[in-house]
Amino acid sequence: MDAVHESAPLDDAAVRRIRNDFPVLSQQMAGRDLIYLDSGATSQNPISVMEAEQEFYEQRNAAVHRGAHSLAAEATDAFEDARTTVAGFVGAGEDELFWTSNATAGLNLLAYSFSNASVGTVSAEAARFALGPGDEVVVTEMEHHANLIPWQELCRRTGATLKFIPVDDDGALRLEEAAVLIGPRTKVLAFTHASNVLGIINPVAVLVALAREVGALVVLDACQSAPHLPLDVKALDVDFAVFSGHKMLAPTGIGAVYGRAELLNAMPPFLTGGSMITTVTMEAAEYLPSPARFEAGTQPVSQAVALASAVDYLRETGMDRVHAWESTLGQRLVAGLSAIDGIRVLGPKPGVERTGLAAFHVEGVHAHDVGQYLDAQGIAVRVGHHCAQPLHRRLGLTASTRASTYLYNTTDEVDALLEAVAEIRPYFRVGTGKEQ
Amino acid sequence: MQPNSAMDAMYQEIILDHAKLRSGSDLSAEEAAETSYDAGCGQVHQLNPVCGDEITLRLSVDGNTVESIHWLGDGCSISMASASILAQEAKGMTVEELRTLIGQFREVMRSRGSMVADEEVLGDAAALGGVSKFPARVKCAMLAWVAAEGALAQASTP
Numbered sequence: 001m002d003a004v005h006e007s008a009p010l011d012d013a014a015v016r017r018i019r020n021d022f023p024v025l026s027q028q029m030a031g032r033d034l035i036y037l038d039s040g041a042t043s044q045n046p047i048s049v050m051e052a053e054q055e056f057y058e059q060r061n062a063a064v065h066r067g068a069h070s071l072a073a074e075a076t077d078a079f080e081d082a083r084t085t086v087a088g089f090v091g092a093g094e095d096e097l098f099w100t101s102n103a104t105a106g107l108n109l110l111a112y113s114f115s116n117a118s119v120g121t122v123s124a125e126a127a128r129f130a131l132g133p134g135d136e137v138v139v140t141e142m143e144h145h146a147n148l149i150p151w152q153e154l155c156r157r158t159g160a161t162l163k164f165i166p167v168d169d170d171g172a173l174r175l176e177e178a179a180v181l182i183g184p185r186t187k188v189l190a191f192t193h194a195s196n197v198l199g200i201i202n203p204v205a206v207l208v209a210l211a212r213e214v215g216a217l218v219v220l221d222a223c224q225s226a227p228h229l230p231l232d233v234k235a236l237d238v239d240f241a242v243f244s245g246h247k248m249l250a251p252t253g254i255g256a257v258y259g260r261a262e263l264l265n266a267m268p269p270f271l272t273g274g275s276m277i278t279t280v281t282m283e284a285a286e287y288l289p290s291p292a293r294f295e296a297g298t299q300p301v302s303q304a305v306a307l308a309s310a311v312d313y314l315r316e317t318g319m320d321r322v323h324a325w326e327s328t329l330g331q332r333l334v335a336g337l338s339a340i341d342g343i344r345v346l347g348p349k350p351g352v353e354r355t356g357l358a359a360f361h362v363e364g365v366h367a368h369d370v371g372q373y374l375d376a377q378g379i380a381v382r383v384g385h386h387c388a389q390p391l392h393r394r395l396g397l398t399a400s401t402r403a404s405t406y407l408y409n410t411t412d413e414v415d416a417l418l419e420a421v422a423e424i425r426p427y428f429r430v431g432t433g434k435e436q
Numbered sequence: 437m438q439p440n441s442a443m444d445a446m447y448q449e450i451i452l453d454h455a456k457l458r459s460g461s462d463l464s465a466e467e468a469a470e471t472s473y474d475a476g477c478g479q480v481h482q483l484n485p486v487c488g489d490e491i492t493l494r495l496s497v498d499g500n501t502v503e504s505i506h507w508l509g510d511g512c513s514i515s516m517a518s519a520s521i522l523a524q525e526a527k528g529m530t531v532e533e534l535r536t537l538i539g540q541f542r543e544v545m546r547s548r549g550s551m552v553a554d555e556e557v558l559g560d561a562a563a564l565g566g567v568s569k570f571p572a573r574v575k576c577a578m579l580a581w582v583a584a585e586g587a588l589a590q591a592s593t594p
Contacts (some may be wrong), residue, residue, distance in 0.1 A: 366511060
């Protein structure tokens, strides 16, 4: 790409050039070109990311932070450079980001670290993370199970109470309820930045302000935002944020947790063992500061290198451009779907801000059958509850179909989906006037 | 739409009809919630957590004959059609005949498309043969049959 293209907004021509970097996309499925609209579940890797991982194994693989030989030093440099790159991508300091296998692991780690601060004897600085009876954790009704169940379990273990901010019929958080729910008892406020079902981008500033008033810790699930829009955890002023590499052009097995340095150096570790200690006796151990404090045992080194390469790819493309293009695709999806008889789109109405995804219900046809029909047209979508059963229940559904785009999807692909969706109810002999 | 023979073989007319008909789906929510039943009666709940397909199936036996199958369920067209066909086919069979039918149906479903579903053996359930080419959907087709297998074991245990 030349300089002009790099600053111009993405369009179908630019996206077609991007697609050349993703070999998996240029294949046939069910006898036609694969249309991959399931990046909300997992994204595809560009060649450069796969090469970065291979290059690491071919030239620099060794145990990091151990041993004095030169290869180990090179591997350690690659590992720590990856951290600097990924931390910089989300606006974090390099001592403020540690690796996990994915966002689910990151959220569980935080919940267990808070747990560890809640039992036995802990230092005065760790006591700020402690929860007990009378304390409250607040989540939202739209959370992915990964940002719900760890908090349910934390409350069960500590005797704290879980509360949730309800959503309205369009899926938007009822902020007037949030203002009442978040109070002096609130110790933790955990919510998603962008919904994996609704495409809604939550008002982080409003929620953070409510948490700050009462001194609650803020945990942000950035799984559906870090891959798709410019993210600055410092500007958002959250205490913790988690995201998964496989949703942002990287392989599986790598994710990260951001935490404010001051908090990470006070928080008890969850996993303990090698590489995270200073002095160990038979009775006790002292721990390293962040990030090593939270990286016990051998880390996913090549995956971290690959995630840094993915971040380079996104940065070179430009997150503003990625966000703008996906907004265009999201609006095209929701406008097109809403115009089809018997289709109910979940989340914001056409014209209202949303990310590049849309989940929908086909009246009279189960989501599983919808997915089967689309698969036969070579179109890959997600069907089911998308790990958000409470949200679906609130919206009166057990399952829905979700089409989710990324920087490599074209408007033609969105249009092909819309065309296929329009055929579904007639195919299943549902609806009026269109029976075959 | 361009024709897709594998998919069309799965969604045959008879399947789509049964998915709407839902024969035998007259078990009430109150009955489904009951935990003790009359002698000769068995009831099983089956849930597929992947897609949310769900069925509660009650089967009654009179002597050695399957008297009736009633069910309450929600799910995709394959799971609902399969339950509907089962309820129709099973009625009036001997306990042994139904047990054999369930075994034969399972064998076809697990064949990954390699076995031809014989209408002489499976009756209307043969129409579900096309499902076996779609491993992700076999559970949908099996849901009611697995429930019936359990209910049959309960009902025929004195």
